[in-house]
Amino acid sequence: MRRLALLLALVAAPAFAVEPDEVLDDPALEARARDISAGLRCPVCRNESIDESNAGVSRDLRLMVRERLVAGDSDAEAVQAVVDRYGEYVLLRPDASGANLILWLAAPGLLILAGGVAFVSIRRRASGPEDRLTEDEEARLRDILKP
Secondary structure, eight states: OHHHHHHHHHHSGGGGSSOGGGOOSSHHHHHHHHHHHHTBBOTTTSSOBTTTOOSHHHHHHHHHHHHHHHTTOOHHHHHHHHHHHHOGGGBSSOOSSTHHHHHHHHHHHHHHHHHHHHHHHHHHHHTOOSOOOOHHHHHHHHHHHOO
16 A cells, blocks of 8 residues: 555656645636646756646746736747747747757658668669679689689
C-alpha cells in the first residue's frame, strides 16, 4: 500500500506544480491560464511546461501569466509578454514563420537530399563496375596470379 501511494505521488507530481495560492478565483480565467501555461516551456527544466514544473522561475511565469489575464490581456498578449521577456525559447510550439521556417524545413529538406544521394549511389553500384580491366591487363593479372 505504501508503494502504491509513493507511485501515485510520483505520477501525479506534475499536477501539484501549480500551488493553491496561485489559483485564480475565476474558473474561466484559471482555465485560460492553464491553457497558456501548458504551451510555455520552463527555462530551467527543458521540455517541461511551466504548468508541470516546480522550478521557481516557472512559478514566476505562472504568476506573470495570471497577472496579465487579470489585468485584461488576451491570451496572445499574455504569451507575447512572456516571449518578450524570455525569447521564443519558452514556446513549446514555436511559430513556423520567419527564421523558424528555415529550421522547420531544414530537416525534411536534408532527408530528401540524403535520400536522393543514396538513390543515385545505389543505382550506380547496381549498374555494374565502370572500370573494367582491358584484355592486356587481365592477361597480365593471370600471369601474376599463376602459381
